[in-house]
Amino acid sequence: MLLGEILGVALGALRANKLRSLLTMLGIVIGVAAVIAMVALGRGAALAINDRINALGTTMLTVVPGQVFQGGVASSTDRARLQVSDADALEQQGTKFAGVEPEMPRQLQVHWRNTTPSTNVIGATPNYLDVRKYTIGVGHMFTHADDDGRKRVAVLGATTADNLSPGNGNSLIGENIRISGMEFQVIGVFAPKGGASGFNDPDDQVVIPINTARFRVMDTKYIRSINVLARTEAEIPQTMAEIQHILRRAHRLTADKPDDFEIRNQADFINAFQETTQVFGLLLAGIASVSLLVGGIGIMNIMLVSVTERTREVGIRKALGATRLNILLQFLIEAVVLCLLGGLIGVMLGAGGASVLHRVMHWNTDVSMGSVLLAFFFSAMVGVVFGVWPARRAATLDPIVALRYE
Numbered sequence: 561m562l563l564g565e566i567l568g569v570a571l572g573a574l575r576a577n578k579l580r581s582l583l584t585m586l587g588i589v590i591g592v593a594a595v596i597a598m599v600a601l602g603r604g605a606a607l608a609i610n611d612r613i614n615a616l617g618t619t620m621l622t623v624v625p626g627q628v629f630q631g632g633v634a635s636s637t638d639r640a641r642l643q644v645s646d647a648d649a650l651e652q653q654g655t656k657f658a659g660v661e662p663e664m665p666r667q668l669q670v671h672w673r674n675t676t677p678s679t680n681v682i683g684a685t686p687n688y689l690d691v692r693k694y695t696i697g698v699g700h701m702f703t704h705a706d707d708d709g710r711k712r713v714a715v716l717g718a719t720t721a722d723n724l725s726p727g728n729g730n731s732l733i734g735e736n737i738r739i740s741g742m743e744f745q746v747i748g749v750f751a752p753k754g755g756a757s758g759f760n761d762p763d764d765q766v767v768i769p770i771n772t773a774r775f776r777v778m779d780t781k782y783i784r785s786i787n788v789l790a791r792t793e794a795e796i797p798q799t800m801a802e803i804q805h806i807l808r809r810a811h812r813l814t815a816d817k818p819d820d821f822e823i824r825n826q827a828d829f830i831n832a833f834q835e836t837t838q839v840f841g842l843l844l845a846g847i848a849s850v851s852l853l854v855g856g857i858g859i860m861n862i863m864l865v866s867v868t869e870r871t872r873e874v875g876i877r878k879a880l881g882a883t884r885l886n887i888l889l890q891f892l893i894e895a896v897v898l899c900l901l902g903g904l905i906g907v908m909l910g911a912g913g914a915s916v917l918h919r920v921m922h923w924n925t926d927v928s929m930g931s932v933l934l935a936f937f938f939s940a941m942v943g944v945v946f947g948v949w950p951a952r953r954a955a956t957l958d959p960i961v962a963l964r965y966e
Contacts, residue, residue, distance in 0.1 A: 585898050585902035587851065587852075588898070591906065592902065597917070604924030620790075621803065623646075624824065647660055659691045664782075672737040680766070681773070682768070683768055693753075697750055697752070698748065701748055715767045716765075717764055718751065719761050860946040863895055867891065899939040914927050
């Protein structure tokens, strides 16, 4: 029997049982769609994180408090403290820095008229724009005079401005908002930076002078981090060494004592987040792949039922000269075609679902050609693996016994 004839007979059998074929494909459709959507979510999260880190600039270093050592053992809870004086020491003594910017953030409620969103209020210096790679959309940034005078002025992120005044955030320039019960005048709104991951929006923030934050809002002398810009990527190792030297001297650490601070660069963040998102993506894909396994088992069950129903047909075909290979290929082709059609529909549904999540939930998604090809390959393999047993059972039927079957 020619291959074309075998293919025609297999497709004819599927067309004769349209509803059963559709229900059989359903498990593969759901499995492939879930894999495509989950992988797209994982890739989208990884790309969003990389974009956000790269937007900060690859030459930015971040100094954060380190662990406290007691008796040579690191405390699991206590951490050292950083102060504005540490940032001042870096700025005054550093020779390889393009900028030094301390930060003092806190999640606070911001009130304007009847709107009271909770947002990230950051005490920072006027060079926040240069170090953090932000630009002003409207208005202007506060000055060193505003910082020294502890002025109650604020610059809003694009998302925060839109939350306070939906659709017209730029109109807040010159208006007074309240932060922790104190009035602040809005003097600027940042241009949108983008890169929101659904959990942390870089445009959802309010930046105020750091001295205002220290003495009027947060009432603390401690800061969370100090951002330092190296002049070039090649000078990052020397810059880190200089930061370490200055801060150890400022903290009066002797040679036998470890650093009570940590210096992190963007490459460390990128590598850590890439590893995390890769594991997260594989976990999601693994969970979704269970649906493919269930779908494959469903196809095997239906094909076994089909073999039983068509026992007499198999006997007739063998009596007319069909070989074991012909019968095996016929049933195997039926299983593979079901899986490939289910894979095609699943890819379309998965890509469509990822697009809906992006538009409705504003989650970052990225459907890659690699995941689509992998889904098709996996669908074909499911058809082969779970179709072999039913096909082999049909091929080994005794034609005499099959013809007697009722």
